[in-house]
Amino acid sequence: xxxLTISELQNTAKAIRRxxxxxxxxxxxxxxxxxxxxxxxxxxxxxxxxxxxDRKDLKSEKRDRFVLSCGHVCPxxxxxxxxxxxxxxxxxNSLRDLGSSLQGHPSSVYSDFIETSTGSLGxxxxxxxxxxxxxxxxxQSSKCKVVVLSSDGEQNEGSHWEAxxxxxxxxxxxxxxxxxxxxxxxxxxxxxxxxxxxxSDKYKTFDWEVYEADGHDFxxxxxxxxxxxxxxxxxxxxxxxxxxxxxVSFMENSLKYHSCSLSEEEYRKAMEELC
Amino acid sequence: xLISMRDxxxxxxxxxxxxxxxxxALTADLGSSIRxxxxxxxxxxxxxxxxxxxxNMIGLAAGMALEGFIPFCTSFAxxxxxxxxxxxxxxxxxxxxNVKLVGSHYGFTNPGxxxxxxxxxxxxxxxxxxxxxxICPADAIETKKAVLAMxxxxxxxxxxxSRTGTETVTREGDPFEIGKARVLKLGKKITLIACGTMxxxxxxxxxxxxxxxxxxxxxxxxxxxxxxxxxxxxQRVITIExxxxxxxxxxxxxxxxxxxxxxPIKIMGIPDVFGQSAREYQQLLDKYGLTEExxxxxxxxxx
Numbered sequence: 001x002x003x004l005t006i007s008e009l010q011n012t013a014k015a016i017r018r019x020x021x022x023x024x025x026x027x028x029x030x031x032x033x034x035x036x037x038x039x040x041x042x043x044x045x046x047x048x049x050x051x052x053x054d055r056k057d058l059k060s061e062k063r064d065r066f067v068l069s070c071g072h073v074c075p076x077x078x079x080x081x082x083x084x085x086x087x088x089x090x091x092x093n094s095l096r097d098l099g100s101s102l103q104g105h106p107s108s109v110y111s112d113f114i115e116t117s118t119g120s121l122g123x124x125x126x127x128x129x130x131x132x133x134x135x136x137x138x139x140q141s142s143k144c145k146v147v148v149l150s151s152d153g154e155q156n157e158g159s160h161w162e163a164x165x166x167x168x169x170x171x172x173x174x175x176x177x178x179x180x181x182x183x184x185x186x187x188x189x190x191x192x193x194x195x196x197x198x199x200s201d202k203y204k205t206f207d208w209e210v211y212e213a214d215g216h217d218f219x220x221x222x223x224x225x226x227x228x229x230x231x232x233x234x235x236x237x238x239x240x241x242x243x244x245x246x247x248v249s250f251m252e253n254s255l256k257y258h259s260c261s262l263s264e265e266e267y268r269k270a271m272e273e274l275c
Numbered sequence: 276x277l278i279s280m281r282d283x284x285x286x287x288x289x290x291x292x293x294x295x296x297x298x299x300a301l302t303a304d305l306g307s308s309i310r311x312x313x314x315x316x317x318x319x320x321x322x323x324x325x326x327x328x329x330x331n332m333i334g335l336a337a338g339m340a341l342e343g344f345i346p347f348c349t350s351f352a353x354x355x356x357x358x359x360x361x362x363x364x365x366x367x368x369x370x371x372x373n374v375k376l377v378g379s380h381y382g383f384t385n386p387g388x389x390x391x392x393x394x395x396x397x398x399x400x401x402x403x404x405x406x407x408x409x410i411c412p413a414d415a416i417e418t419k420k421a422v423l424a425m426x427x428x429x430x431x432x433x434x435x436x437s438r439t440g441t442e443t444v445t446r447e448g449d450p451f452e453i454g455k456a457r458v459l460k461l462g463k464k465i466t467l468i469a470c471g472t473m474x475x476x477x478x479x480x481x482x483x484x485x486x487x488x489x490x491x492x493x494x495x496x497x498x499x500x501x502x503x504x505x506x507x508x509x510q511r512v513i514t515i516e517x518x519x520x521x522x523x524x525x526x527x528x529x530x531x532x533x534x535x536x537x538x539p540i541k542i543m544g545i546p547d548v549f550g551q552s553a554r555e556y557q558q559l560l561d562k563y564g565l566t567e568e569x570x571x572x573x574x575x576x577x578x
Contacts, residue, residue, distance in 0.1 A: 108370050116341060117369040120361050126331045127366050130338020137320070138342065159362065162331030 003049030009218045013043045017247045018274045019079035025267040027096035033257040034073035037182040037242040042080045044221040069124020070151035071105035086113050122157025129167045132175040145174045153185030155196045168207040171233040182244035203237045215240030277440030281379050283415035285310025287422035292318045299346040303329045309349045309379045333362035340372040352378030352394035367431045368406040375425050380438040382517030383559035393550035399522025401433040408432035409495040413474040414443045420451035442475040456498040462487035466505045466512045470524045473515040480570035494524045511577045512540045520544040541573045
């Protein structure tokens with residue numbers, strides 16, 4: 001598809017935020033904070049011409065692979081897929097419903113548009129590295145890449161760092177990690193739970209190509225994401241500074257909205273702000 | 276004749292590698308211990324020593340399987356599955372990923388290293404997972420057949436193999452099918468259901484008590500028909516395994532029989548304890564009661 005302009009991306013992001021809040025409200029539970037902080041990253045990837053996908057041929061060998069390692073932020077991912085036409089937008093109302101393809105955390109068994117089941121933190125980068133290694137092995141001249149979205153809380157997981165080491169060791173230049181650094185996790189501010197600051201230095205030490213971006217500025221995001229296609233013999237990571245709950249004033253930087261059910265009043269106020 | 280199952284595994288995967296270019300071998304730095312040297316030598320680009328990082332090995336293998344490969348992940352049975360249970364649960368089973376797990380040195384077959392290296396709980400861990408197939412072959416011959424069969428079957432599977440030499444109780448010409456148990460000896464008085472290293476012991480005990488011996492090499496899915504046919508004849512069962520008496524093969528058999536055909540059962544295995552070091556493998560089998568004599572004693576109690 002033709003990449004959207006900056007103003008179109010902004011409008012799309014607002015619609016995605018509305019759909020995420022609507023779906024979480026109807027589902028009776030979910031993770032609005034992370035869904036809103038990751039929205040602009042997801043919109044840039046899927047509508048800004050970063051990912052090469054074909055919704056008519058979901059398993060095309062040439063497609064870019066996308067792994068949502070922080071699976072709990074899936075409402076905004078599902079909304080993105082609906083807007084892209086992967087499924088009818090009405091399906092968003094079935095989030096977390098019995099038998100729905102929109103499970104509370106992404107499931108490849110329930111949905112053919114999900115590359116790998118996630119939800120247990122710290123596993124997405126390993127699976128993404130396996131895909132990247134597999135692609136390199138079977139299609140040496142392939143241009144396709146694997147993009148993994150992770151959260152900053154997820155950086156606590158030891159197995160994630162096993163994958164960080166492995167990806168650098170195998171020189172997986174076709175592997176791109178994005179960290180949604182909203183500074184909060186379920187137990188509080190990331191700095192107070194387990195300070196993972198100077199993430200850039202950590203990844204540089206582990207021999208990754210490191211970039212930083214403003215996770216709510218489309219120009220900043222697209223400028224960095226454009227480097228994904230550069231041929232490197234190092235995996236790439238983009239650390240995106242974001243705000244948890246971005247776009248809804250009373251959810252911004254609030255611990256309450258990591259995982260919750262939304263009251264009718266909260267829902268209405270949020271939707272008014274996202275008009 | 277005593278042959279180690281790990282030697283048979285090494286032969287089998289090297290053979291598979293020749294006929295199927297999608298076979299990959301991964302190890303968390305235990306390649307030689309699990310006899311991957313031949314595979315690594317013949318197919319260096321399909322061999323991955325991922326370092327001492329079992330959890331990541333499972334994720335990598337899941338990703339490779341999603342790209343169409345058939346990865347075999349290998350380690351000691353204490354680490355694989357024990358060290359990476361959640362990765363197996365989500366990245367393998369919840370993707371129905373075509374990854375094969377091989378846990379070696381199970382039970383007391385690594386006697387010297389003691390409790391931390393002796394897996395008494397791996398069957399329980401793997402058996403409880405939806406989508407997982409669990410295989411514990413009786414000897415080296417069956418190990419080889421199991422490896423080939425696993426590669427042909429789509430989906431996650433766990434193979435449990437021994438380190439020490441295990442007596443040969445099956446023949447090259449015997450059929451092997453995942454999910455099918457085999458009666459190795461006919462008998463009338465009692466059904467002895469054994470798996471892995473315990474099959475040989477069960478066969479010897481059965482000679483003295485007119486027992487029927489079933490080699491239950493696939494623990495999941497369970498071959499109900501073969502078990503029920505035998506039990507309806509003998510009306511008594513002893514299960515014998517080199518694994519905890521909780522959650523293992525005996526539990527699988529008991530869960531099924533208690534609902535479909537309740538009969539007196541004795542589950543023989545490692546009692547609810549961890550192992551310990553010993554100079555000789557046999558010392559540990561004796562210590563924890565996994566002997567021919569004990570089977571005969573328990574059979575007498577079930578009269």
